[in-house]
Amino acid sequence: MKLKPIVFAVAISISCWALGATKQHQSQDLDQFLKQFNANPKEVMQQLPYKENSKGNKFGDQINENNFVQIKSKSKKNFCRNINGVRQCLNNLSIQGRASFRSNDLAQNLVDSGYNHLESLDEIESHPNKLSQGRLSTQPWSDDYWAIAQGILGKRYADPNKWWAGNWKHREDYVVENPAKNYIETGFVQYLSPSEKYDLLVGDENFTLTSKMWEEGRRYYKQHGFVENWMGICHGWAVAAYMLDRPTGMVNVMAYDGKTVIPFYPSDIKGLSSLLWAKASPDSRFVGGRCNDKNVATDENGRALKQDCIDTNAGTWHKVVINQIGISDRSFVMDATFDYEVWNQPVTSYHYKYFNPETLEIAYSWKDARIRTTQFSKDKFKSYRNSNPYYVVGVEMTVQYMAENSPSTKKHDNENYDGVTTVKYRYDLELNKNGKILGGEWYSKAHPDFLWTPAKNAKAGTSVDEYVNGKLSENGVPKNWKRWATNYNGQGYGLSDHGIPIAKVVEGLIRLSRQ
Numbered sequence: 001m002k003l004k005p006i007v008f009a010v011a012i013s014i015s016c017w018a019l020g021a022t023k024q025h026q027s028q029d030l031d032q033f034l035k036q037f038n039a040n041p042k043e044v045m046q047q048l049p050y051k052e053n054s055k056g057n058k059f060g061d062q063i064n065e066n067n068f069v070q071i072k073s074k075s076k077k078n079f080c081r082n083i084n085g086v087r088q089c090l091n092n093l094s095i096q097g098r099a100s101f102r103s104n105d106l107a108q109n110l111v112d113s114g115y116n117h118l119e120s121l122d123e124i125e126s127h128p129n130k131l132s133q134g135r136l137s138t139q140p141w142s143d144d145y146w147a148i149a150q151g152i153l154g155k156r157y158a159d160p161n162k163w164w165a166g167n168w169k170h171r172e173d174y175v176v177e178n179p180a181k182n183y184i185e186t187g188f189v190q191y192l193s194p195s196e197k198y199d200l201l202v203g204d205e206n207f208t209l210t211s212k213m214w215e216e217g218r219r220y221y222k223q224h225g226f227v228e229n230w231m232g233i234c235h236g237w238a239v240a241a242y243m244l245d246r247p248t249g250m251v252n253v254m255a256y257d258g259k260t261v262i263p264f265y266p267s268d269i270k271g272l273s274s275l276l277w278a279k280a281s282p283d284s285r286f287v288g289g290r291c292n293d294k295n296v297a298t299d300e301n302g303r304a305l306k307q308d309c310i311d312t313n314a315g316t317w318h319k320v321v322i323n324q325i326g327i328s329d330r331s332f333v334m335d336a337t338f339d340y341e342v343w344n345q346p347v348t349s350y351h352y353k354y355f356n357p358e359t360l361e362i363a364y365s366w367k368d369a370r371i372r373t374t375q376f377s378k379d380k381f382k383s384y385r386n387s388n389p390y391y392v393v394g395v396e397m398t399v400q401y402m403a404e405n406s407p408s409t410k411k412h413d414n415e416n417y418d419g420v421t422t423v424k425y426r427y428d429l430e431l432n433k434n435g436k437i438l439g440g441e442w443y444s445k446a447h448p449d450f451l452w453t454p455a456k457n458a459k460a461g462t463s464v465d466e467y468v469n470g471k472l473s474e475n476g477v478p479k480n481w482k483r484w485a486t487n488y489n490g491q492g493y494g495l496s497d498h499g500i501p502i503a504k505v506v507e508g509l510i511r512l513s514r515q
Contacts, residue, residue: 024047024048025047025048025049025050025051026044026047026048026049026050026424026426026444027050028050028424030353030355030362030396030426031360031362033050033426034355034357034360034394034426035360037380037426037443038360038378041301041302041380042298042300042301042302043302044302044443044444045298045301045302045303045443045444045445046302046445047444047446048444048446049423049424049425049426049444049446049447050423050424051421051422051423051424052421052422052423053403053419053421053422054403054419054420054421054422105287105288105312105313105316106287106316107119107287107316107319107320107323109285109286109287110285110286110287110320110324110332110451110452110453111319111320111323111324111328112323112324112328112330112456113323113327113328117319117323117327118131118319118322118323118327119319119436119437120434120435120436120437121366121393121429121431121435121436121437122434122435124322125365125366127326127327129326129327131322131326131327132351132352132353132364133326133349133350133351133352134321134322134325134326134327134349134350134351135325135348135349135350136242136325136329136330136331136348136349137329138242139348139402139415139418140241140242140331140346140348140402141241141246141247141270141402141413141415141418142241142402142403142404142405142417142418142419143237143240143241143267143270143271143273143274143404143405143407144157144232144237144267144270144271144274144404144405144406144407145232145233145234145237145404146232146233146237146271146274146275147229147230147231147232148168148216148217148220148227148228148231148232149167149168149171149217149227149228149229149231150164150168150171151168151171151172151175151193151210151213151214151217152195152213152214152216152217152232152233152275153193153194153195153198153209153210153213153271153272153275154175154193154195154196154210154213154214155193155194155407156175156191156192156193156196157193157267157406157407157408158190158191158192158265158407158409159191160191161174161178163175163178167226167227168217168220168221168226168227169221172214172217172218175214180192180196180199180200180207180210183196184200184260189260189261189262189263190263190409192262193210193213194264194267194268194271194272194407195207195209195210195213195275196210197262197264197268198272198501198505199496200255200256200257200260200262201253201255201256201262201476201477201505202256202477202481202482202485202486202496202502202505203255203256203257203477203482203485203486204482204485204486204496206486208485208486208487208494208496208497209485209496209499209500209501212496212497212498212499213499215499216499233274233275233278234274234344234404235278235333235344236273236274236275236276236277236278236279236281237270237273237274237277237278237344237404238333238344238345238346238402239277239281239284239333239346239453239454240270240273240274240276240277240460241331241346241402242330242331242346243277243454243458243460244273244277244506244507244510245510245514246266246413246414246514247266247269247270247273247413247509247510247513247514248266248412248413248414248513248514249266249411249412249413249513249514249515250263250264250265250266250411250412250513251263251264251269251474251509251512251513252264252474253472253473253474253475253476253509253512254474254475254476255476256476256477256479256482258476264509264513265407265408265409265410265411266410266411266412266413266513267407267408267409267410267413268407268509269506269509269510269513270407270413271407272501272505272506272509273506273510275499275500275501276460276461276500276501276503276506277460279498279499279500280460280461280462280500280503281454281458281460282454282455282458282459282460283454284452284453284454285452285453285454285455286450286451286452286453287312287316287320287450287451287452288311288312288335288449288450288451288452296445298445301380301381302445303380303381303384303441303445304445311447311448311449311450312447312448312449312450312451313439313440314395314427314428314429314439314440314441314442314447315429315430315437315438315439315440316451317425317427317440317447317448317451318395318397318427318429318437318440319437320332320451321347321350321397321399322350324347324453325347325348325349325350326350328456330453330456331346331347331348331453332346332347332451332452332453333345333346333347333451333452333453334347334401334448334450334451335448335449335450335451335452345401345402345403345421346401346402347399347400347401348400348401348402348420349399349400350397350398350399350400351397351398352395352396352397352398353395353396354366354368354369354393354394354395354396355369355393355394355395355396356368356369356370356371356393356394357371357376357378357379357392357393357394357428358371358375358376358377358378359371366393366431366435367435369393369394370391370392370393370431371391371392371393372390372391373385373388373389373390373391373392373430376392379392380441381428381441384441385430385439385441386430386438386439389430389431389432389438389439390431390432390433391430391431391432391433391435392428392429392430392431393428393429393431394426394427394428394429395426395427395428395429396424396425396426397424397425397426397427398422398423398424399422399423399424399425400420400421400422401420401421401423402418402419402420402421403418403419403420403421404419405417405418405419425442425444425447425448426442426443426444427440427441427442427443427447428440428441428443459503460503461503462495462500462503464484464495465502465503465504467484468481468484468502468503468504471504471508472504472505472507472508472509472511472512473508473512474512477505477508481502481504481505484502485501485502485505
């Protein structure tokens with residue numbers, strides 16, 4: 001049997017924590033916001049969108065903005081897609097333009113409906129789904145972002161000892177001094193980390209997956225002398241949260257040794273799911289650009305001068321939200337810009353209303369809020385408009401997206417334990433005579449720039465999955481699975497050596513948890 005090479009996606013360690021928490025937020029009240037914007041657009045453009053946090057969100061740590069931009073730039077290069085047989089990545093998309101759509105900023109490249117998506121406000125308003133609001137029928141689940149500074153899935157979150165005190169080195173030293181075998185021999189298997197439970201399940205005496213979890217932090221520690229608390233695998237969680245079913249209950253599974261029962265809490269299963277999608281996700285569909293500038297130059301109104309730093313067009317954003325959430329009933333991930341507060345969050349709901357950007361009057365039909373471009377005397381972005389739009393209409397969209405929460409030993413999980421964040425985005429849309437969206441302008445520099453999602457039926461996995469036969473049960477894994485997990489026969493195909501769990505283990509744990 002000749003094996004095909006294993007192909008792994010590059011794992012991107014990026015933040016899910018708060019940025020710029022000391023910055024002022026825009027007014028919650030739309031009328032007050034618009035008056036402030038017209039009076040001092042440059043100041044308001046620098047403010048963060050109004051936001052509300054529910055339980056479970058992790059905000060607070062300040063990070064070095066310049067370093068964050070550098071890491072973001074590196075990570076964005078790894079997002080690629082195939083279009084008509086041609087592989088395109090963010091590192092080679094640098095098409096210039098104004099406020100109209102660019103080839104890397106087309107809604108059809110992301111939404112499930114492709115070129116059949118709705119792009120006219122008349123079509124949107126007349127749709128039977130009443131698309132001025134939308135909510136997913138199944139809410140994505142919250143999870144930890146599994147910080148590298150805490151060993152990723154090597155994090156012993158259930159351990160009552162204060163092992164997490166100190167920095168990355170202190171935490172690794174604790175794990176080395178208190179190896180997993182001590183917990184197993186003394187009957188405290190429940191205190192092990194998700195990766196240690198996985199290693200025990202597949203019969204890996206060397207705990208290879210766990211070693212790989214700590215190895216990622218070791219590289220940062222050797223280079224910098226510390227590991228940033230904000231780096232983790234939220235890019236894996238963000239898609240696993242809606243691509244995989246929610247683990248709803250605790251599962252007791254027999255270890256490979258045939259005598260140790262391993263309790264997998266929903267948090268353990270979520271963590272393994274997030275790791276799987278972080279390490280072995282397929283090509284993603286995306287829209288948006290990339291901005292490498294540490295200090296973005298702006299005009300007198302606070303708008304970025306460099307087109308690449310405008311990121312996702314406001315018109316693209318509007319179409320993606322409505323077509324993906326409102327029509328396709330499927331989430332996507334929004335990636336916020338470097339001076340905003342969150343990264344990689346799956347969107348779960350939206351609702352919006354219109355406003356006339358000239359008179360500031362609020363309306364619920366675009367025709368009652370539109371203004372002819374020739375009559376739009378207050379237009380702050382006139383020089384950037386798409387060529388000859390007929391109308392401009394303002395939009396306030398309230399969006400809810402899933403936020404992280406801390407892992408726990410809860411035996412059951414449901415939507416009530418999730419963290420949800422609500423944010424208001426203000427922007428305008430450029431339209432032709434028939435209400436077709438041609439482009440748009442953001443009313444804040446902090447807005448979603450990079451939107452992405454795997455295809456609807458995509459699966460995270462590797463090229464060895466077809467050889468992993470059988471299925472996981474409460475009695476454990478088939479004995480031959482150890483070969484693919486641990487590389488015990490020396491052939492170099494152990495998935496744990498690459499820091500990735502077997503997909504059928506993850507899928508099997510989810511299945512058992514939902515029975």
